[in-house]
Each structure stands twice: as structure tokens, then as C-alpha cells.
Amino acid sequence: MSNLSSGAYYIPEPSSWPVVGSVALCLSFVGAAIMLNGSGLGTFILGVGMAAVIYMFYSWFRDVIDESLAGRYNQQVDISFRWGMGWFILSEVMFFAAFFGALYYARIYSIPWLGGEGDGAATNEFLWSGFEAIWPLLSTPDMVIDAAQTKYTQIKAVIPAWGIPALNTAILLSSGATVTFAHWDLKKGNRTGLCWWLAATVALGFIFVGFQAYEYVHAYQDLGLTLNSGIYGSTFFILTGFHGFHVTMGATMLLVILLRSMAGHFTKHNHFAFEGVAWYWHFVDVVWLGLFIFVYWL
């Protein structure tokens, strides 16, 4: 209604999804918190919350898609979405920046100081004498003092860059290519090409996740590389973990786009949803390159 009264502009109708979303997120957080405080009830609340979140996303996007298909969006709305997606991706970049920062700080400052380099001479002499700064850090400072008393697990070996990680790099890069081919076909109006290339991208995405999962099992079972094997394990799992999570998200979104393409959505000129997801996919791609270089390789 209001979109009529607002002439050149489009304003969406009042919608219940934002509030539903807030409640759902709140439930999830509260559930998670209670769970961490060690009560099974929390796990249940968390489950309910997550379900509600998913339902909210589903319904919200359904509304948006309907409006879009009904042709109620004008150029301006499309551009608003683009700005939105762009800046959202920047915020994601900064989220990862925090963890890359932690990795950088540990490697350049804290470990060398604990090892007695630079300003750390006294630190090493009086608190961690005998500890040597090396990367990857296989045994933690407290192991050097008293291996029996340590809070952490000894790492036997770390995952070499030129095994599965390199393979995964190839997989993600090529998935970046396939999604671009899909885009070209979309702009050409070649729907079968579009769907096939998209399907390929989704497949590659999930294969990547599969390899990551395999790698984690290997790390935990054979290498003693875990979340609590000191700063190496911490940075390794927080970075690869959040990245893996983002890949899963991205692949799922691509899957939705694939289904929509098969359902005949998107036109040569109007297909922001596709592009937005594509941007996101390239973002997880680039983050992985950073990971490959700083976590696995160097």
C-alpha cells in the first residue's frame, strides 16, 4: 500500500520477521549461554532458537523474492541491496582480521618474548627459562617448566601445506571460476549452462568442507593438534573453523540460488541475489588464500 502512496520510491509493508528474528537470535544466545553454564535445558533452548532463526530467514527471503518477482523493486532498491551486501562483506573481512591479528601477534610478539627475544629477556629468564620460540609451536611454555603439570596437549606434527590444503586451495579457486562462468551464462541467458556451472560450484564447495572435516579428524586423532594444544591449535582452529563455517554458509546460499535458477528465477539484467552470493563466495575464497599462506604455508 505505502509503496503506492510513495510514488517513485518503494517502501516495504510492515513486516513481522525482524522482531521474530530478534526473538529467535535472543533464544539462541540465551540457550547457548545456559548450555555453557552446564545445563541441558540450554541445549534445548538453543535448538528451538536456531530453528526459529532458520524459519525467520526462510520467510524473510521468501517475502523479498516474492516482491522481487512481482516486479515491485525498482533500480534504486537493487542498488541499496548491493551497497548492503558490499558493506556486510567488509564487516566479515574485519571479523577475520581480528583472528589474523591474533595469529600475527602470537608469532611476532608473544612467542618470541616468551622465548627471551627482544623485551622478553627477563620474562624468559625468570618465568619460562628453557622455553624456545619456534613456529609452529609444538610444545607450550608450561610444558618446558613441568611437562606433567601442563594444561595443554603436545602436538606431534602439524598439517603440511602441500597436502590436502593445497588441494583445497585448487578446489576453492576453481569454484571461484565456475561461479563466474555461471554468471556469464546467466547474462547470456543460457539457463542450462547457468545451472550446471552453479551445480559444479556447490559441489566443489561441499567437497572442500568434506576435506576440511577429514583433516580435523586426522588432526585430533593422529596429530594431537587440538583446540587446546596451545596457541598454534587455537589460531589454527579458530581461523580454519570460522572459514569452514563461512564456506558452508556460502555453499548453502549457492544451493538456494541453484534451486531458484532451476525454478526460472533471475533475468539477464535483474539477478542481484545471484551476484550477492557470488561476491560472498569470492570473499571466502580470498580469506582462504590468506589462511593457506599464513596458517599452513609460512
Place this chain on the structure above:
Amino acid sequence: MLGKTVKRCCVAVSSPILFLFSSLAHAEYGLNMTKGVTPLSREVYDLHMLIFYICCTIAVAVFGIMFWSIYHHRKSKGARPAQFHHSTRLEILWTAIPIFILVIMAVPATRTLINMEATGDADMTIKVTGYQWKWEYEYIDEGFSFFSALDAESNEIRQLKSGLDPNEMEHYLLDVDKPLVVPVGTKIRFLTTAADVIHAWWVPDLGWKRDSIPGFINESWALIEEEGTYRGQCAELCGRDHAFMPIVVKAVSEDDYFDWVGEMMVAAADANAGADREWAMAELMEKGEQVYATFCQACHQANGQGIPGAFATLVGSPITVGPIEGHIDIVLNGKAGTAMAAFGSQLNDVELAAVVTYERNAWGNDVGDLVQPATIAGMR
């Protein structure tokens, strides 16, 4: 108490006026940073005054102009609005001048900072370790160490609703049981670190504070020139009793210092005495009470009942009346993720044996069993 309060109310109400109309030098109200008693502290003081005066000058100039304009360019005085709205020359001017002023400040600041970091060629080294909520001083070269905690009197007064009057005590919250004793005219290197959470070691008269960070050591230095007692406080929030872990530094002459060191050596020697003999209940209880007062009371309180929600009670708790091993273990190794520290590193076998015995038999726990130093040694 009340009289004092009333009096202070009057002072409080009147002194802003006092403050406005009389000179700023209300010494007793302590308006300004201390000059301190070290070369560094004086440098810092001068730097502080320099930047303070510069800022005042700028402020007077800038706001003089502003308020002049506010007074004269009022509509009520028939001021007509001019329409000018930019001037590149002005913009450049008031970009350049501040930069120039800042450089003037930066030069002495840089010099002082470099001096402060020059911790080399010190005559002696003291390792300062922060604990919740007390300090440990370790004389590296002499090879002895001791704890320094809030003095008993302050500790009584500072209890919630104690009804005791802080005004009766001159050094309320600024006094300790065992002060840090140092010689004057000696370059002392301070190594600050912590055992549990971050603290900060600060004696204003020395001219600096330094964070003491668990797992890392920071270096600072001081050369005290005048004999005297200098007081400071922990300056990094470190939990419930952050306000109650003061610092007292006694700067004495070289001779007095060495006498004192001598005594400390002897004391250190017979501290662990008797670790090898059997102890009787009575002596253990007596010693235990002392140890409890300095090391446990802050959290678990004198009556052992702790603070609901914050600190566990020891009265009839599964730990204190349960199996003795569990009790010794938690005192030795602490409880991760809580304020319960591992006292194994802070107390010797006798003290541990005594305090555990005390906890198991005080406040009507009356478990009856007693712990021997040997048992502790066995469980380390």
C-alpha cells in the same frame, strides 16, 4: 564519625567557592601531581606541568575569543550576521600552529620516555609479583622473598558497615603488614609480574606505574633520593579487593638496609624450620589462624562463611569436612577459573599444614583430624 561528616559536608559545599576565589594551592586537598623523590618522577612532573600550562594558554586564548564573540555578536545587541563562510588562509594557519605546538610537547616527552625505559646497569633487582590481593617482593640478588598485604587495622575498618571510622586512621588503606624496604641512592630495577590476573604496581612518588601481567615480566627502574615512606596502590582492576592491596616502600640509608637484609635472611632460614617434625594440634591451630588471616580471610572472611555467590563458605563445606586429600589438593593447586589460587607456590609445608588443620577445626567444623607438614610434602 557524624560530626566529621557534617564538617566535611560544609567543607564540601564551601570549597568550590574557596576553590574559585582563593589560590589553587589547597595543599591538604592534594590538587596536583606529586613531584616525587626520584629523577624520573621529577622529569615527569615537569613534563606534566609543561603540557598543562600549554593547554591552559591555548584554552584561554581560544575561549577568550569565543566568549568575546558570544558577548558581542548577539542579536539582542543588534549584531547583523556576516555571510563569509571560508578562508583557506585561516584553515592553513590553524592547522599549522597546533602542529608546531605539538612538536614542542613531543620533544621533552620523547626524552623522558627514553630515560624511563633505560633499565640497564641497575645496582639491585626486585621482582614484584601481584596476587589477588597482595604483593610478593623477591630480592633476586639476596635470595629471599615475602608477601605484603593490607594491614589488619585497615582491613577491619574497611569491612562493609564495619561502623568503624576511617577518619581515625591516617594511612587508612595505605598501610601494609610488611613494607618493601629499599636503600636510597641506589638504582633499583623492578621486575613486575603477576600470579593470577593483571595488577599494576604504582607508587606515585617513584614517578610511574607498571602493569604486572601473568606470564610476562615488565622492567622499570627507580633511584630514590630521600629517605622516607612512600605509599601507593594497585592500579589495575584485579577483582573484588582491587582497592585493598596497597604498596608501602620504606627508603632507608644503605646501612639500615643491610641490617634489615640480615634479619630477613635469618627469618627466611627458620621459616621452614620444623617441617620435618610432628606438630601438635594446638600449635597448628595457632599458626594456622595467622596464615588464614593473611592469605584466606580476604575472600572466605574471618568467620569462614565466604560471600554467597562470590566466595565459597568453608563452614561445613564438602571440602573442609570431606576427605582430607581433596582439601589439601585444592589449597595446594587452586581451582581453575575461579579466584581460588594455588597456594602451593606461596606457602611452605608448615604453613599449609597449619592452615588446612585450622580450616578443618575452626568455626565448628571440628573434623578433629590434623595435617602434618610431611603429608603436605608428600602431596606436592
Place this chain on the structure above:
Amino acid sequence: MSETASQADHHDDHDHKPTGIRRWLFSTNHKDIGTMYLVFALIMFFIGGAMAMVIRAELFQPGLQFVDPQFFNSMTTMHALVMIFGAVMPAGVGLANWMIPMMIGAPDMALPRMNNMSFWILPFAFAMLLATLFMEGGAPAGGWTMYPPLVSQLGDGFPFLIFTVHFLGISSIMGAINIIATVFNMRAPGMGFMQLPLFVWTWIITAFLLIVSLPVLAGAVTMLLTDKYFGTSFFVAAGGGDPVMFQHIFWFFGHPEVYILILPAFGIVSQILPTFARKPLFGYVSMVYATAAIAFLSLFVWAHHMFTVGMPLAGELFFMYATMSIAVPTGVKIFNWMATMWRGSMTFETPMLFAVAFVFLFALGGFSGLMLGITPADFQYHDTYFVVAHFHYVLVTGAVFALMAASYFWLPKWTGHMYDEKLGKLHFWISVISVNVLFFPQHFLGLAGMPRRIPDYNIQFAEWNMISSLGGFVFGLSQLIFVWVVIKCVRGGEKATDKVWEGAEGLEWTLPSPPPFHSFTTPPQVGMATARS
């Protein structure tokens, strides 16, 4: 536009605005959402203030009279979190919601549904945070800076604290994205960037800072969470980490955050001064660049909050110089404001009074900030009441005074009624006097050696603490006058004209007061007339 104006008297029935609770719950309207933001912020200001009153009451005299030290620390911590994330930030976003679409000639925000979610997260997030007051182990008591290892000694409240921060982060980031998308994409035809009102400009830059810094905070607290529950060792030396690492990551967010709080205030003052000086803003372009410069520099000064952690000398020098350099663009702003007033024809209605007080008292806080930036001196100042005095001058007489000014400035536009000028002036004078009695003595306390975050102190600090507390109570109570003025103004009063203020400039003043439900139903043509140089 004349056509919009003619709708003024009967726009309500024209707009078919939803009614009842649904209007607020499901809103996609920038004004309703803006209103909700502002009301929420005011409530939070009172809650945070009430906590401050507990602090001041305990510090009224030496000895512990009212609360346990642990609870005192909770008050300090919660006071800060509530004031920063609950009062000042939402108030700023509320003003952005209300004014930006009107100022740039848009019908609404670019992403109205997301806009609503940004708001509705807040009540739930703060319900989570305030709930910790009643939990085993109490509310967060490690300071709003949440330094490990202390913060992880918190009881059941800990995960709630962490998730509240995540939750608030989501809200702010969505809000920021929305504002940027709106300004970049919804400007009326013919309105170039260099014609934007400064309030809009400062918000673009603030939004950028939000998007860049908040995710970093989210990352930092995530690591706190994994350190406590999943065995990681980011901030534990025994595992190769470093507690100080958290401080670096936190302050990389924390310092930009303080400019997130003040930049919108700069924008507000830049709107108000020209209006009441009846004279165009001086140096518009340099104002824009100065704001951008402040934001840019703010990303490289974070470690001035941690000079005493024992950084390498080079680092301390770098952060000292970088910090000092921020005085330059800030100075440019101060000077431009003065030049704006210079040879104007000034009147001093309440908004102007607050704006002038802002310029003076903010700068005062700025000066103490600069002193804190001098590393060796900060070795004495750090974690004393000198710091507390500094940041309350920039936050209370800075950010909050600007928000007050904005409220008085725009209330007539929002409600269609003039507020009670007498009461407004009364509120101003009591506030401005009491706030200085409240915070000025804290400079002396700090210099004399009183650490911050302590519930009890030696008698040498007694006098100034008592004065400060008295000032605090008066300032607190005087805020009740403000609430009364607002309620009175909403209820009724002399009808406000479209222009409201004689010297008012800009699109928002071409709309009727109160404006129609959707500000500009058709894009207004912005001729060079409204152009600024």
C-alpha cells in the same frame, strides 16, 4: 513540495499508518523506529545513571557504607556498558533514523526491515545483560574493557556478557550498513556529497568506523569465550598467548568506538551553531575532511590506552605521536565552529546553549585527553580519576550534551509543538553547573593519586569525592527536568512552524512539523539554492 506541505494537517489518514502495537513491532518507518531508538536510549540513560548514583553514593565518604566491593565493580562495569551501548549509541542511531532521510530528501531508510531488526535487537540484548545482575556470581565486574584473565573469573554471567556483545554488534553493524546505503543511494536528485548537511557526513564516517571496528570486538570476545570453555590459549602465556593481546584487539575497537560516540555529536553541533548564529557554517569542506581525518587516525592510536603494559619503546613512541596528531583535525573543527559564531547574530535558545557548552567543555576534555596521550605522563595518570574526569568531559559534556542539544533542536520538528523554553533553560543551567562540580574535582583526585575502579579510599581523597558526589546527585536529578520537558512537548504546546528556527537551513525544515509519515513522497529537486560551498 508545496503539495507535501498541504498534506500536513491531514497527512495521518492519508498515510494509512498501521495502528496499535503492530505499528511499533512491525514498523518499516524511519520515524517510528527513530522514536523507539530515542525512547530506549533515554530509559537506558536513566538505568546507567542510576548505577552511577550507586557508585557516587558509595564514594560519598570513605569506608564501605552501602555495597560490597564486588557489586561496586559490577556497577562500574554495567554503568559503562549501559551508557555506551545502551544510551549514547542508540540515541545517535535514533537521530540518524529520524533526520537523515529528511535531510537528504528520501522517503525512508534504504533497508527499512533491517532497520527495524537493528532496533528490536537492543531490548533483548539488554534484557540478557541486565539479567546477569541476578545470576550466580553476579553481573560482569571486570570493567567494561573485559580484560582477561580477570573477566573469566565471572560466574554464570560470563557467557551472557559475551553473547550480549555479539548481539549488540549485529545490531550496530546492520544499523551502520543501513545508514551508508541510505546516504549513498537515496539522496534527492541534484544533492551531491558536498551538499550533504554535516550531520549526515559525520554519520557516514561513523557508520564506516562501526563496520570496521565492531566485528573486531566480536572476534575479541569470541576468543575470550573459547579460552574459557574450549581450552584455547589466546590470552594465556602458559600456552604461548598473551593477556595483553586481548587489550590490543579490544582497543583496536575501543578507540574508534569513542569517536563513534562523538562524531555524530560533532555533526549535531555543526547543524546547530550556524542556525543560531544565522550564518553559514564556516569551512564546510575542511570540516568534512577533518572528520574523515579524525576517523582515519583513530584506527592507529589504540595503544594509548595501554601505555603501561610494557610495550617496546618504538611502539610507545609511535602511539604517542599518533595520538597527539588527532588534536590537529579536532582543533580544526573547534576553530571552524568559533569562526561560524564569529560576527554572527546569535541568540541563545536551549539547543544553542547546549551546543556552546559542548564546544567549551568537550575541548576541555580534549585537552586532558592530549595530556593522557603523552606517554611518560600517562605512566602517572593511567587508571586514576584523571582519566575518569577526561572521558566524562568528552562523553557527558561532550556526547550527551550534544544529544540534549539535538533533542531540543529537533523536538518541535518531531512533535509539531514548541518545547517549554523556560524549563529547557533551567535544565541547561542546573546541568552545566552541577556536571562541572561532578567531574572537575575528579581531575584533582586523579592527580593526587586516587586510582579508578575502587569503592573505598584514604581520607586524603574525602573532600573532593564528596563534592563530586553532591554534583552527581544534582546533575542526576536535573535530568528529570529534561524528561518533563519532553513529555510536556509531546503532549502539546504552542504550534511549531515548518521552519521552527529563524536561521534554520536544509530540506528537513521544508517539511511540515510534524512531518508526514513518509518524509518525501516524491523526490524533491535540490537546486543549487541549498548548496553549501
